[in-house]
Amino acid sequence: MGMDRRNFLKAASGGTLAASCVPSVQARETRTMPEGAVGLLYDGTLCIGCRACMAACKAENDLPPEFNEIEGSAYWDAPLDLSGRTINIIKAYVGGDSDRKDTLDGYAFTKLSCFHCVDASCVSCCPVAAMTKDPVTGIVSHSKEACIGCRYCVAACPFGVPRFTYDETFPHIAKCQLCRHRMAQGKFAACAEVCPTGATIYGPVKELKKEIARRRALAPGTETEFPRGHIGSGDTHIAPIANYVDHVWGEKEIGGTQVLHLSAVPFDRLDKKPLPDVAPANVSESLQGRIYHGMIAPLAFLGALVFAAKRSAKALGEQGEAGGTDAGDDRKGE
Amino acid sequence: MAGSDAHPAPAPMGGRLITPWTVFLGLLALIAVFFIGKRLIFGIGAVSNINDGYPWGIWMVFDLVIGAALSCGGLAMALMVYIFNKGQYHSLVRPALLASAFGYTLAATSLFFDLGRYWNFWHVFWPRYAQANSVIFELAVCMTAYILVMWIEFTPTVMDKLGMQGLRRKFEKWLYVFIGLGVLLPVMHQSSLGSMLVIFGPQINPLWQTPLLPLLFLISCLAMGYSMVIFEASVTSVGFRRPLERKILGSIGLVLKWFLIAWLIARFADLVWRGALDPAFVPGARSLMFWIENILVAIPLFLLWTPAWRGSPQKLFLAAVAMALQGIIYRINCYYTAYDTGDGWNYFPSLPEVMVSLGFIAMEILAFVIVVRLLPVLPAPEPSPNSAPAS
Amino acid sequence: MLAHSEEECSLDFDAIEGRLGLSRRDFLKFCTGLASTMGLPAGADAAIAKAVESARRPSVIWLHFQECTGCTESLLRANHPTLERLILDIISLDYHETLFAAAGHQAEAARRQAMADNKGKYLLVVEGAIPTKDKGIYCRIGGQTAVDLLKECATDAAAVVAIGSCASWGGVPSTKPNPTGSEGAGEVLGAKVVNLPGCPPNPYNLISTVVHYLTFNKLPELDAKGRPKFAYGRLIHENCERRAHFDAGRFAGEFGDEGHRQGWCLYKLGCKGPETHANCPAVLFGDVSNASWPVGTGHPCIGCTEKGIVFTKPIHALAELKTVTPPIFFARPAEERGTGVTFAAAAALAAIAGAAAGGTAMLARNLGKSVPEAKADVAAPDEQRGG
Known part of the structure; x- marks a missing residue:
């Protein structure tokens, strides 16, 4: 119980805590987009709300229809949000009249499905590696078999994408996996394949970004060809360029995503609130990495603790008869 | 000794x-x-x-x-x-x-x-x-x-x-x-x-989201730990009609006091350092809960301030209860009040x-x-x- | 039901059979068909039968302006065996440039005679757009410009019916750059007319309108564009037999491909069904067979009834979807979700909080009582009360 031990302890515990607080001492490297990353481009101004993508998604992923209580939609698939049974949804912003599309006083469509983040929170937070990011395609996929159902991914995802089937006895997480099961058959994402207007197209993220740049460079109203299906499919149609907002959703959000959105209505009206450029997964892993780097700090701390415990026990033992350490050892004390 | x-x-x-x-x-x-x-x-x-x-x-x-x-x-x-x-x-x-x-x-x-x-x-x-x-x-x-x-x-x-x-x-x-x-x-x-909560990123209000969360939770849990020792000793004393280890509990009260001071310093130094104190002055449920959380630190700090007060079993007990409540509210704030999960979501325990x-x-x-x-x-x-x- | 059968009984079917060459059965079928086309309630078919049978035929004056006579052709070429006979029997066609045997001054005289005889009672049917540029010199009949002729005839008409897209809103002649300043009848008259757009329009919609007038002595309910709601109240898309393919995302990619042969949705080929109001999928067109309407035969709808679509948008250009607007069953970006506070849960939590607060207060009080005991304890252990 000398001062030197106490100081040592203070230094040990203080050091551990300080290590956790000093910002960016040994921050983890920033993740970058894989070379062969594939993704989707959703251009809300081309979307007509036919929901063919939702139907195709359900058919390709063996998902059941979902009913809701809104009048007139109790008999067919009409989900109100993503869920354990809906992993892709077209939603509508309604700000006014039906004859003005893509204006704040009219209406606009938006899509919600997995964004396949470059530095995904769900991948970082999953305790059992059920969420994984493919190193080649960058597709974030989920393994039901590994999942323990803790729903950390549901809570952590800044886009609110992973969902859970709370009403099932043996529940599971559901999210878009970019139809990776179809890729083996040489096909691509079903939602892009069926989209009649090319509002959703599939392709390498690099190509998608070129297409975005091309569209944004054209003056609103210019008639131009829009690809359908996937980039380079040859299937195109001509339509005028919309008056895009100066923001590509997913370009920078939480370190970038592989699904990119264009819109003529500000994204915050489409329930896509501003997000920082830094991935929370990076912040969290850097913090944990600093505290537990190589388990050096915890082991040093443990050594100090055991040392102190031994000394204290001796001190306790001096009052008692033996070198007991436990709470009960000094029952004969005094 | x-x-x-x-x-x-x-x-x-x-x-x-x-x-x-x-x-x-x-x-x-x-x-x-x-x-x-x-x-x-x-x-x-x-x-x-x-x-x-x-x-x-x-x-x-x-x-x-x-x-x-x-x-x-x-x-x-x-x-x-x-x-x-x-x-x-x-x-x-x-x-x-x-x-x-x-x-x-x-x-x-x-x-x-x-x-x-x-x-x-x-x-x-x-x-x-x-x-x-x-x-x-x-x-x-x-x-x-x-x-x-x-x-x-x-x-x-x-x-x-x-x-x-x-x-x-x-x-x-x-x-x-x-x-x-x-x-x-x-x-x-x-x-x-x-x-x-760190990985929740922007979903947690800046009043609570900080890289200091692990330190704050650690200080808070130790303060709650000492509070619970006082609480359990008091309850056992009354429940089993046993004598109260008043002197020992008073000393624990002193330790608790220093933890509360450490907590307040860490909490507010972090908020000022990050410049994140502004939301605390925006009227609403979040700022209200923030101030309740801090008042609940101030109460035990006040009750434990002098040795004479720490000698009072009631003051000790109430300080312990307030501190435990503070820990509970702080955690509820972190996990619910501060959590912005998107518009339209509701939750209340069934x-x-x-x-x-x-x-x-x-x-x-x-x-x-x-x-x-x-x-x-x-x-x-x-x-x-x-x-x-x-x- | 009683009224129905009474009226039915009072009909002179023999006379009808003689006049129209129709059996009793076919005649009633025809009347029922008209009633259901117009969405009229049960019993209306009997009223229609009565009205038609009584042969109180209204005088009709039919004007032709800038047009291709396709509207008249579609009426006459209807393959249904008795349609044109019925039409021509139901109405008294007192002036029709295509069908009239008379010509020149004789014909114009007949028109004036009919107008005078049936002042305020005759129906005026307009076919073709009306050129307004350069004082309307681009279309003259019997020395009169189309504008003058239309105005003259409309003055004493009981109702004006514009048949076809040209008469309704300008049609082909009004297409950019519109060299003759063509306009529809309603625009020229500055009054509300019954518009039966279509290129050509469905003859059923004309006969339904006329029979409605005949039966109820008033025109059918019209929409904001002057079109009878029974015929133009819904989009092609809403009743399209290929709709299920649209909803399922099964689109024909090009003419003759697998999807096209399977009868999939023609949206990707430029079908304007989603933005075109007409009853084609319900009453079909051209009386050829039971799938006889453009989409049924595998061609995308070109939106021939809609101003701003046909002759404006390319046939292959994608349509806007009007069905979804304002989207009633689309989820909003942020819907209300989850269960909020319930009485039972709130009450339980309140009870727990109350019990905790009460327990705390009680404990604090009892702690106060035990102070002397605790004090004693420091020096010597206290005596157990319960001992």
Whole structure:
């Protein structure tokens, strides 16, 4: 119980805590987009709300229809949000009249499905590696078999994408996996394949970004060809360029995503609130990495603790008869 | 220094196990068991209101996050007695350890039933699946290890009861390691309960979202631990009509005071440093809850300020309650008030959800009462009479 | 039902059979068909039968302006065996440039005679757009410009019916750059007329309108663009037999491909069904067979009834979807989700909070009582009360 031990302890515990607080001492490297990353481009101004993508998604992923209580939609698939049974949804912003599309006083469509983040929170937070990011395609996929159902991914995802089937006895997480099961058959994402207007197209993220740049460079109203299906499919149609907002959703959000959105209505009206450029997964892993780097700090701390415990026990033992350490050892004390 | 203080050896309380109170607690526990059965058969959604906006309900936030923090008495006392060598508090270690062991065990049990795919829980400990970047992984491994450590630390009590002195002596040679682990592990996972929110990023309001979350949760849980020691000692004293270790508790009050000061410094220095104090002055539920949280720190700080006040059992007790409440509110704030899960989401615990959490608390108290009556946990009054139950 | 059968009984079917060459059965079928086309309630078919049978034929004056006579052709070429006979029998066609045997001054005289005889009672049917540029010199009949002729005839008409897209809103002649300043009848008259757009329009919609007028002595309910709601109240898309393919995302990619042969949705080929109001999928067109309408035969709808679509948008250009607007069953970006506070849960939590607060207060009080005991404890252990 000398001062030197106490100081040592203070230094040990203080050091551990300080290590956790000093910002960016040994921050983890920033993740970058894989070379062969594939993704989707959703251009809300081309979307007509036919929901063919939702139907195709359900058919390709063996998902059941979902009913809701809104009048007139109790008999067919009409989900109100993503869920354990809906992993892709077209939603509508309604700000006014039906004859003005893509204006704040009219209406606009938006899509919600997995964004396949470059530095995904769900991948970082999953305790059992059920969420994984493919190193080649960058597709974030989920393994039901590994999942323990803790729903950390549901809570952590800044886009609110992973969902859970709370009403099932043996529940599971559901999210878009970019139809990776179809890729083996040489096909691509079903939602892009069926989209009649090319509002959703599939392709390498690099190509998608070129297409975005091309569209944004054209003056609103210019008639131009829009690809359908996937980039380079040859299937195109001509339509005028919309008056895009100066923001590509997913370009920078939480370190970038592989699904990119264009819109003529500000994204915050489409329930896509501003997000920082830094991935929370990076912040969290850097913090944990600093505290537990190589388990050096915890082991040093443990050594100090055991040392102190031994000394204290001796001190306790001096009052008692033996070198007991436990709470009960000094029952004969005094 | 410790030797000068006389403190009685622990002894079983004895007394009746079946009283109106234990029957009531047993009923609450049975109700919880019923709803857990329902959850196992029909799914979590059948009993709980959790949804994709609030995937973590009170089973996670109250039973685990808050429950584990309230069970920090064992850590707090072990730190004091074994690490900082304050032997005079020795008599409080066993009851605190026991309360912690039950608290943690039930928190983990509750979490098990909160897991959607509980049959896969072992994946966390299986190298093929384990994902070390996950805070929950760290939490699960650490908490499980700590629960084991706590029960190992508790075995001498059982050995005392069974009179296995030989085995106990052999065992004690290794006890230092367990004591060391018994401090390291809770320090790790209590801070992780805060780190868990870091990955929520912008979904947590800047008043609460900070890289300092692990430190804040650690200070807070220690303060709650000392509060719970005072609380449990007071409740045991009244409940079992036992004398109150007033002097010792007063000293713990002093320790608590310094933790509260440390908390306030860390909390506000961080907010000022990050320039994140502005939302505290925007009228609304968040700022209100922020100030309630801070007023609840100010109250115990005030009550514990002078040695004379720390000598008052009521002031000590109320300070402990306020501090425990502060810890609870701080955690609720972090996990619910600060959580912006997107527009349109609602969550309020359902009645079955509340009953399950209540049932777990009932089980905890019931188990504590049974164990202290049967095993040498609480210091025996001298001369030791046949103590009778108060209730 | 009673009224129905009474009226039915009072009909002289023999006379009808003689006049129209129709059996009793076919005649009633025809009347029922008209009633259901117009969405009239049960019993209306009997009223129609009565009105038709009574042969109180309204005088009709039919004007032709800038047009291709396709509207008249579609009426006459209807393959249904008796349609044109019925039409021509139901109405008294007193002036029709295509069908009239008379010509020149004789014909114009007949028109004036009919107008004078049936002042305020005759129906004026307009076919073709009306050129307004350069004082309307681009279309003259009997020395009168189309504008003058239309105005003259409309003055004493009981109702004006514009048949076809040209008369309704300008049609082909009004297509950019519209050299003759063509306009629809309603625009020229500045009054509300019954528009039956279509290129050509469905003859059923004309006969339904006329019979409605005949039966109820008033025109059918019209929409904001002057079109009878019974015929133009819904989008092609809403009743399209290929709709299920649209909803399922099964689109024909090009003419003759697998999807096209399977009868999939023609949206990707430029079908304007989603933005075109007409009853084609319900009453079909051209009386050829039971799938005889453009989409049924595998061609995308060109939106021939809609101003701003046909002759404006390319046939292959994608349509806007009007069905979904304002989207009633689309989820909003952020829907209300999850269960909020319930009484039982709130009450339980309040009870727990109350019990905790009460317990705390009680404990604090009892702690106060035990102070002397605790004090004593420091020096010597207290006596157990329960001992």
